[in-house]
Amino acid sequence: MNSPLNDTPTDWITTPVEARFLRGALDVERTALGVRPHRLPARVRRQFPDPSLAMMEAQPSGVRIAFRTRATAVELDVLHTKTVYKGIPPLPGGAYDLVVDGKPAGRAEASGGSVLTIDLATQAVENRPGPPGSVRFGALPAGEKDVEIWLPNKETAELIALRTDAPVEAAPDSGRRVWLHHGSSISHGTNAEGPTGTWPAVAAARGGVELINLGFGGNALLDPFIARTMRDTPADLISVKLGINLVNHDLMRLRAFVPAVHGFLDTIRDGHPTAPLLVVSSVLCPIQEDTPGPGAASFDDGKLRFRALGDPSDPSRLTLRVIREELARIVAQRVADGDANLHYLDGRELYGEADAAELPLPDDIHPDAAGLRRIGERFAERAFGDGGPFAA
Structure with a gap:
């Protein structure tokens, strides 16, 4: 070629x-x-x-x-x-x-x-x-x-x-629905084999949609300017994937996290009041499931590895398990309050225990190219498939 x-x-x-x-x-x-x-x-x-x-x-x-x-x-x-x-x-x-x-x-x-x-x-x-x-x-x-x-x-x-x-x-307008996604380095595509191998690109191809990928390595941090950007960007389908950066940056405590999530979603809803909005928690990451941040990088035989340094005994600190529980609760509360087009997806449905055994995280944080493709395929099944929140 x-x-x-x-x-x-x-x-x-x-x-x-x-x-x-x-x-x-x-x-x-x-x-x-x-x-x-x-x-x-x-x-x-x-x-x-x-x-x-x-x-x-x-x-x-x-x-x-x-x-x-x-x-x-x-x-x-x-x-x-x-x-x-x-x-x-x-x-x-x-x-x-x-x-x-x-x-x-x-x-x-x-x-x-x-x-x-x-x-x-x-x-x-x-x-x-x-x-x-x-x-x-x-x-x-x-x-x-x-x-x-x-x-x-x-x-x-x-x-x-x-x-x-x-x-x-x-190229003329494709007429396809526009999917706006925000996430961390896993959404950005660390370890992807190429630009069409990031998991959002894989999912977009299978879902037949136009992708706008706001996955930023190390920067899925509930920043208000990201929410305002999403509010102001025309889109038919919206997703936000939250968790790992908030933990490994040790950015906030539980007291700040809950209102920050509500504020982030409120801002998106200001511009997209009825669009399907999917909140996705982190995929499995064993080092930070129950251990808070901050995270640190180390080099072992020329290979980059990550580790978690926080104190698991502090109940105010964020771990992936705590974040998943809170995101599920927040979404359920908002749905009960009338937001019928808000949905939640546990990231471990995309990459969980069995996947980690088969396709382990090479640096303890990021899936490899095969893992990213699997995440994209599973997201497409759950979001764009029959009965999914993004189904045509």
Whole structure:
């Protein structure tokens, strides 16, 4: 499917990438070279310029370039930035996935690019600038078709231009329902084999919906600006997956957690009063089921592992078990108060004890690629299947 970049005809058509070609982005920043998609609005980025959140929201998990064309070969010029962590092998997540008429059609990585190195022990950051590069897909089927290039879920991408052997136009509205999802690094796609391998992408493909993925590694923290963003984003279906980041950040106690959840849901409901809204608790994570945070990273033989450091005897501290109990209670209370389109899903239905035995968490926090795919398939069954809250 993919071919070298040294034989691009000079008479190919060059089309600058513009906002009209992008799906799954909430903002598009114009740069000196082209455009950079963002998953949070500029207003939020100005209000809370946290380096961690800034990096995560600029990684375009779920964002894709969508166009209609008769082209049989496509190149994308891009300046990508890979994030690596000092002392551990690079994580997957740098691929570009091609989808043609809704079906997977290829995977490739871009040439060139910059490298951002983070030292988790000291939080030092080193940026090594690199040149723009290209990613190419060849041997596309003849005739008019709808094409999507899914951008890397764990790299930033400054999009420059498409080069094709036939004209392109922005893909028309698919008419499919829009699913807006918020979650943690597991939703973001840590360890996914590629951008269509994140669990929300897997579930969206099976559910036949358009995805907006607001999964931000380390940042599913009940932030009011996330709730306001979801309130203001047009969507037909909404889900929020809460738990693991609140525990491993040791962010709040039970007293603050309950009203924060209510406030988060109230804000979403201000913009989407009747849309199906699904609250999902964390998948199984043995190290934090009954042990509160904070969490810490360690390196064993060059492998990243996580551990929980909190005191299990403190009843005010949040654990995953406590959070699941409270989320189930909160949803039941709100349903009894009249919100008939609010639903709850225990995350252990997506990945539980049997799954952990078969597909253990490689770093004790994140499922591997096979685990993420299983989560996506099960979510699709429970949410989009017959009788599910997102059933057509």
